[in-house]
Amino acid sequence: MIQILFFLFAALAVGAAINVLVQKHVLYSSLSLIVMLTSISALFVLLQAEFLAVINVIVYAGAIMVLFVFVIMLLNLPADPSDEKETDRLRWLKFIGIPLGIFLLLLVGATVWNVGSAANTTQMPGTAEAIGQSMFTEYLLPFELTSLLILIALMGAVVFAKKDL
Amino acid sequence: MIEYLTSREFLILMAKMIAIFGGVMTALAYTTLLERRVMAFVQMRPGPNRVGPFGLLQPLADGLKFMLKEQVVPTNANVLLYYAAPIVALIPALLSFSVIPFGPDLKITDVSVSLLFVFAITSLGVYGIVLGGWASNSKYPLMGAMRASAQMLSYELSLTLSVVGVLMIAHTLSLGHLVTSQQGTWFGFIPRWNIFLQPVAFLVYVISAVAETNRLPFDLAESEQELVAGWHTEYSGMKFAMFFLAEYANMVTVSCLATILFLGGWNGPMFGPWWLQMALPTVWFVMKISVFIFAYIMVRATVPRIRYDQLMQFGWKVLLPLSVANILITSLAVALS
Numbered sequence: 001m002i003q004i005l006f007f008l009f010a011a012l013a014v015g016a017a018i019n020v021l022v023q024k025h026v027l028y029s030s031l032s033l034i035v036m037l038t039s040i041s042a043l044f045v046l047l048q049a050e051f052l053a054v055i056n057v058i059v060y061a062g063a064i065m066v067l068f069v070f071v072i073m074l075l076n077l078p079a080d081p082s083d084e085k086e087t088d089r090l091r092w093l094k095f096i097g098i099p100l101g102i103f104l105l106l107l108v109g110a111t112v113w114n115v116g117s118a119a120n121t122t123q124m125p126g127t128a129e130a131i132g133q134s135m136f137t138e139y140l141l142p143f144e145l146t147s148l149l150i151l152i153a154l155m156g157a158v159v160f161a162k163k164d165l
Numbered sequence: 166m167i168e169y170l171t172s173r174e175f176l177i178l179m180a181k182m183i184a185i186f187g188g189v190m191t192a193l194a195y196t197t198l199l200e201r202r203v204m205a206f207v208q209m210r211p212g213p214n215r216v217g218p219f220g221l222l223q224p225l226a227d228g229l230k231f232m233l234k235e236q237v238v239p240t241n242a243n244v245l246l247y248y249a250a251p252i253v254a255l256i257p258a259l260l261s262f263s264v265i266p267f268g269p270d271l272k273i274t275d276v277s278v279s280l281l282f283v284f285a286i287t288s289l290g291v292y293g294i295v296l297g298g299w300a301s302n303s304k305y306p307l308m309g310a311m312r313a314s315a316q317m318l319s320y321e322l323s324l325t326l327s328v329v330g331v332l333m334i335a336h337t338l339s340l341g342h343l344v345t346s347q348q349g350t351w352f353g354f355i356p357r358w359n360i361f362l363q364p365v366a367f368l369v370y371v372i373s374a375v376a377e378t379n380r381l382p383f384d385l386a387e388s389e390q391e392l393v394a395g396w397h398t399e400y401s402g403m404k405f406a407m408f409f410l411a412e413y414a415n416m417v418t419v420s421c422l423a424t425i426l427f428l429g430g431w432n433g434p435m436f437g438p439w440w441l442q443m444a445l446p447t448v449w450f451v452m453k454i455s456v457f458i459f460a461y462i463m464v465r466a467t468v469p470r471i472r473y474d475q476l477m478q479f480g481w482k483v484l485l486p487l488s489v490a491n492i493l494i495t496s497l498a499v500a501l502s
Contacts, residue, residue, distance in 0.1 A: 027299070034292070051338075054281040058325075062288030063318065069292070070314045073299050073307065127277055128338055 006046055013039040030068045037061045051128045182273055189262050193413045194224035200462045207466035234402035239301055242399070246300035251400065251407035254293020257286045258414035265421045266341050268431050268447040275341040280332070283340075283422060284325055287377075287415060291317045294379075294386070297408065298396035309395030312473065313386035317377055319477060323484040324373035330366045330495035331359045331426050344430030360427040365491045367427045369484050371457075374419035376480065378412065381465040385473050420457035421450075428453050 016036035023029045037060045044053035135143050169175055198213070198220065205212025214220040238247060264279035266272040276282060291314055298310020332338060335346040349357050360367045376383040387395025397408045424430055433449030435442055471479070 031296075038289075050276050050278045051281070054278050054285045057285035058281065058288060062285060062291075063321070066288075066291055066295070066314055066318055069295055070311065070318075073295065073311060073314075 002046055006043065009039040009042040009046070012036075013043070027069065027072050030065060030072060033068075034061050034065050037065070051131055178273070181271065185262060185267065185271070185273060186259075188267075189259070189414070189417070192417065193410055194228070196413050196417065196458060197227070197409070198223050199458070200465075203459070203462045204466045207463070228406070231403050231406040236404070237399070237401045239303060239399045242302045243300040246296045248404070250293050250297035250300055251404045251411075252293075253296060254290055254411040255407045255414070257290040257293075258411040258418065261286045261418045262414075262421075264340060265418070266344055266425070266430060267450055271447055272341065275339055278338045279340045280328070280338050280343070280422075280426075283418065284321075287418060288321060290411065290415060293408070293411060294396050297400065301396075301399035303399050305392045305394075306396045306398045309386045309392045309398070313379055313396060316379070316383065316385060316476060316480075319480040320373045320376040320383075320484070323369055323480065323488045324377055326485070326488040326492065327366045327369040327373065328422075328426055329488075329492050330363045333492075333495050333499050334359060334362060340425050340430075343425055344432065347429040348432055356429055356432065358427060358429040358432075363427065363491070363495070365487060366495075367423075369488045369491070370423060370427070373480075373484055374423065375461065375464065376476070378415045378419060380416065380461060382468040382470050383476055384470060385476060388470060416458065416461060417454065420454045420461070423457055424450060424453040 013036050016032045016039065019032040020029045020036065023032065038057060041053040041056045041061075044050070044056060201223075202212045202214075202220065212220070213223045216222045216226045238244060261283045263273045264275060264282055266275065294313045294317075295310045298306040298308075298313070301307070331343070335343050337343060337346065347357050347359060351357060351361075355361065379386045384395075386392075387397070392398070397405055400408060430453075431446035431450040433445060435445055437445070
């Protein structure tokens with residue numbers, strides 16, 4: 001049962017992710033991205049990490065993607081006219097993009113291959129307590145640094161948006 | 166698989182699902198009648214009282230009318246999204262009832278993070294509004310949808326932050342445990358409800374909940390005088406009814422959450438024979454929700470709509486700082502005790 005569900009949601013996630021790239025209209029792309037995020041959450045549920053699943057939906061599908069869709073509607077962006085000049089100018093990018101993508105895939109594959117043996121160590125429950133415990137003890141420094149990084153990005157966005165502060 | 170499908174627990178689960186779904190749908194239908202009747206009494210007119218005794222069959226007549234109405238699709242509307250939007254709005258609104266405990270045993274399921282599950286599911290409901298407004302290819306729905314999304318995004322923040330204080334006191338994210346953590350009394354007569362420990366959080370929650378469900382005085386998204394009917398201007402028949410149901414379902418959901426978080430859920434005095442004891446928790450729960458629904462309707466009938474800039478300023482400059490300050494003070498108190 002769990003395997004059937006896993007393949008169902010994995011296929012849905014991959015299909016939606018491909019659809020994000022293929023769609024001409026920006027709104028359809030962002031809607032596919034929402035489908036992708038929710039199916040990733042379903043995969044988290046199958047891994048018994050309910051907290052992560054729910055947080056994934058709240059933060060990405062519920063907040064960030066609403067902003068995306070909001071901006072698309074506000075600007076009322078038309079379907080991508082696929083400008084000839086634009087594609088011409090960006091043509092050489094795929095020669096960098098494809099090798100980089102393959103490299104990333106290999107890197108992830110190699111990492112998963114190596115970590116695979118460590119998976120049968122103690123099974124951590126995916127509860128809010130366990131995540132909070134490890135986040136505020138073992139991974140406190142990376143956690144605080146990430147929040148600092150996000151703060152810097154926020155300030156940068158404000159500086160860009162407001163010419164005279 | 167077959168064994169499970171014929172087992173007793175599966176049948177009980179199915180019975181519970183049918184009972185909760187049927188009960189919720191009936192309650193939603195009669196909330197519309199209650200709203201119309203109470204509004205009418207406030208405005209000193211009789212309201213719908215012709216269909217059945219006291220107008221009690223009015224929801225049935227409304228449902229029949231919705232089904233028989235002509236289905237209109239505006240020209241140049243995005244047909245796929247136009248049809249999908251009411252479904253996208255209704256499904257999350259009804260899904261959140263799957264984790265709400267209506268009684269000690271009357272609940273479909275309870276996951277360890279059921280409170281966050283409700284927040285996550287209801288936050289997806291905004292897409293129905295946004296897509297409905299956008300796909301109609303019409304000015305007023307688009308403006309209504311944009312207002313709705315900006316408003317729901319801003320108020321969701323203070324709504325979610327206002328419950329953090331309660332969670333710190335209760336030490337749990339599960340709705341079932343939240344209810345059981347409020348059992349008993351102080352000094353023998355004051356119930357151990359979180360509203361007495363977290364009055365500020367309760368106030369912030371209730372105000373943000375009204376704004377989150379797009380109701381007066383925060384119904385800028387469908388203000389009749391400016392935008393006809395907001396995002397569902399171009400919808401008719403059953404599709405409109407689905408939007409309508411989703412709105413009322415969200416109203417009931419936030420009332421359920423308010424009851425569970427602040428008013429002790431199904432806790433209440435227990436007495437009488439065993440069959441009364443079985444039914445009493447659900448009766449208390451429904452009564453507490455009804456208080457919220459009635460307050461909602463009275464607010465709609467008496468308070469004028471506020472301006473859009475006032476709405477945004479109130480959300481970001483009053484409610485958000487209040488809920489953050491509440492978290493700080495509560496965490497200090499929890500750490501000291």
